[in-house]
Amino acid sequence: MWSELLKFLTVTFLYSTPACFVYIRFGMAFWGMPEAKNTRSLLFFALGQSILANFGMIFKSPPSVQFVQFIASLVVMLLICFRKTKISLLFKTALVTYVGYNFSEMLTVGILLSFMDREQILRYPYLMIIGCLPIFIACYRVSSVWIKNDTDLGHKLFGFIKGRKKSPLFWLFTLVSIQAALLFLILVTGTTLEGENVFTNVSYLTVISFTTIGVCLMAIKAVAEAKSQAIQMTQDHYIQEIESMFTVVRGQRHDFLNHVQVIHSMVKMNKNKELLEYAEELLGDIQEINEIIAVGNPAIAAFLKAKSSQSIGLHVKFEYAIQSLKNTKLSINSIDLVRVLGNLVDNAFDAVQHLPPEQRLVILEGCREGDNFRFTVRNSGHAVSQDELRNMLKIGYTTKDSNHSGLGLSIVQELLKKCKGKLEINSIPDQGMEFSVLIPIL
16 A cells, blocks of 8 residues: 555656646647746646546556546646636647647657566656656757747647648548557557557557558549649640630631721722732731641640740740641540640740740641651750750759749650650750650551
C-alpha cells in the first residue's frame, strides 16, 4: 500500500502535473486562447487533473478504469478552471492535450523499450520523467512563441483544411499521414500481436486497413479528377479558338458591303493603282482564311487562326503549310493534337523573342509520310549543344525565365506516348531548332 502511494505521489507530482501543464498550455496556445497566459489557472488545472487521473494507481485499478478516470478528470477540471470559456474551445483544447500527452508517453516508452523491458520502466517512474523532459521543453518553448506572437495556428489550419476538404489530393495526404503516424507508433512501441497487446494491434491494423482502402479510392479519384480538369481546360481553349475564328469570319461577312463600296468608289474615280493594292490586301486576307479552312480539321483550323493572331502581337512571322487532314484519321484525338502543336509553337514563339523582329520566324508544316502524319515546327535562332538537346526532354528543364515551368516537352512526350507517336528534335546550325512529331494514321 505504501509503495503504491509513493509511486502515486512520484508519478503525479514529478511526471503527470508537469506534462498536463505543458500540454494544456500548448493546446490553448495552439487555438490562440488568452487563457494560455494564465499560469496560475493552468497549474491548478494540471495538479487537480493529475491527482484525479492517477488516484486509481493506489488501488491498482485496471487500465480501462484508469482511462475513464483520465478523460473524466480532464473534462471536470477544464469546466472548473475555465468555466467562462466556450465549450467548443475547451473540447478542442482537451483533444490537443490528450493527443499530445499520449503521443509523448508512447514515444518515450518506445525509446526506453530499446534499452530495457516494460517491468523496469514501471518499477522506476523517474525513467519516464527523464525520457519525456526534452519533449516537455520543446512543447513549452513552441507554445511560448505562439503566445508571444498571438498565433492562432489552430483556426488558421482549420480554415485551410475547410477550404480544401473537397480536394481528393487533400484527403489522400491526410489518410497517408494517419497511416504513417500509426506505423510510427507501432514501430516505437515495439508492439507485437501477442498477449495483452492483441486488442491494441487489432485496432491499429483495422485503422490502417481502412485508411489503405481510402488511399486507393482517393488516388483513383484524384487521377480521374486531374484528367477531367485537363480535358476541360483543353476543351475550353479549343472552343475559345473556334469562337475566335468564327468571329473573324462573321466580321469579314459584315465588312463585305464596305469593301464593295470602297471598290466601287475607286472604279468611279479611276484610281486603278490604289484599287489593285486594295484588292490584293483583301484577297490575301480571304486566302488566309481559305487556307485555314482547307486543312480539313476544325480544331487545327481554329488553332492556326489563333496562333496567326498571336504572332502579330508578338511581332513573329508565322508561316504554315499543312496537307489536308480531311478523311484522315490519326491515332491522336483533336484535343491532344492541339495540345501537342500548341506547346511546340508556343516554345518556338518564346525561342525567337530574343531576336530582332525582322528575324523572328516560326514555320509549321504538316504532311503525310507513309503510315504516319508528320508535323514539323521550325524556328529561327541559334543552334544548341547535344547536352541541351538531351536536357530538353527532362521534366522542369527550361532555358527561359522563372515564369516558365519547363513542362512543355514533357507534356508533348506524354501525349505522344498515349498515341504511339514519336518526337524528334534537331538543331540546325545557323538556322535554329526543328521539332517533329510523327503520329500514326489509322
